Amino acid sequence: MSSATDAGSSSGVSDTVISVAIPCYNYGRYLESCVRSVVEQQGVSTRVLIVDDCSSDDSQERAAELVRVFDNVEYTRHARNQGHIATFNDGVDWANGLGFALLSADDLLAPGSLGTAASVLTAHPSVGLLYGDVLRFDEVAPSPVVAPPVVSIVPGGTWVRRRCSTGENNTFSPEIVVRTDVQRQIGPYHHGLKHTSDLHMWLRAATVSDVARVAGPTHAFYRVHGDNMSAGFGEAALDLEQRREAFRLFFADADFRRPESERLERLAMRALARDAVERSSRRMDHDAEFDPSDLVDFALDTDPGLTRSPAWLGHTLRRRLGPGRWPWFPPFVLGRLARRARFLRRHPRLRRDPD
Structure with a gap:
C-alpha cells in the first residue's frame, strides 16, 4: 500500500554523494548543459563521470x-565504440556514495x-529505486x-506486479x-x-527493495530528437x-525468482500479447492496407490463450468485416476511443502514470 508524505530536508544530506554517469556518443554540443545540471544541484554532493564511447565529434575537447573547470567531474573514453550498454556498465562499476543515476548527455536534471532524491533515500532505508516526473523537450527545455x-x-513486489500487469x-x-548498495547487489546492465x-x-x-515515486516537481528533462519523436511500425x-x-x-x-514469479510471468506475457493486438487495431484504424x-x-506466440479474450475477438471480427465496413461499426467506434484512452494512460512518455 502506498504512503504519501512531504519530502522535507534531511540532516546530513549535504554530506551525501550521488554519483551520476553521463554516457556520451557524439553529443559534445550538449555536454556542458548536461554536466552543469548535475554539478549545480543544491543540498547534495555530486560526482560525475563522462563516459565517451569513442565519439567522432568534439566531445573529448x-x-x-x-574536467578542468569542475573538480568533481571525471572523464573516460573508449578506444573503440562499444555501444551504450558498455558505457552504462562503466558507470555502474564506478559508482559509489548514496545513490547512482544515469543521465544521457542530451538530457538534463x-x-x-x-x-x-538524497533526502528520500536517507529517510527511507528500504527504498532502493526512486523516480520522479519527467518533461519531454526538443531543443529548449521548458521551465520545470x-x-x-x-x-x-510501495513494496517492490507491488511495483513489479504493476509492471507485469501492463x-x-x-x-x-x-x-x-538507484541506491548504490542495491545497484551493486543486482549487478550490471x-x-x-x-x-x-x-x-x-x-x-x-524492485525485487530486492521498495520503490519510491516523487510526485510534484520536475525531476528531469528527456530530449526527444526530431528523428525519433514518433516510432514507426518496425520500431514498435x-x-x-x-x-x-x-x-x-x-x-x-x-x-530473482519468487513464489509468485510464474504467475507474474504469465501476467506479463498476457499484457504484451494484448498490447500487440491493440497496436494492430490502432494501426488498422488509420491504415486500411496494414497487414x-x-x-x-507475436501475440499468439506470447500468449496462446489470448484467442479467448474480447480484444482478440474484436480484432478478428474487424479483419473479417474488411476495411470498407468495420470503421463505422458501432462497437469499433467505441473501441477506438477506448484504445486511445488506454494508450495515453499506459504510456508515460505522453502522460505520467499515477504509479
Missing part, C-alpha cells in the same frame, strides 16, 4: 574543459532533484514544475536514482537487451519483442 515533493512508497516500462532513465535493459534493471531493483514491433525478452530474462534468473500478420503472430 568539451569534456576536457569540463531539474534543479533540486538530486537533493530530494516547482511544487512541494510528495513521496509515495507490460510497460513507466520510467525514463534520467528520472531514476544486460548486454542482450539493447532497448529494454533499463526495464530489466528496474525489475531486479522491436519494442514489444525487447520488452518480452526483458521480462523473460528477469523471470529466468534464479537470483497485421507480424503483430498477430
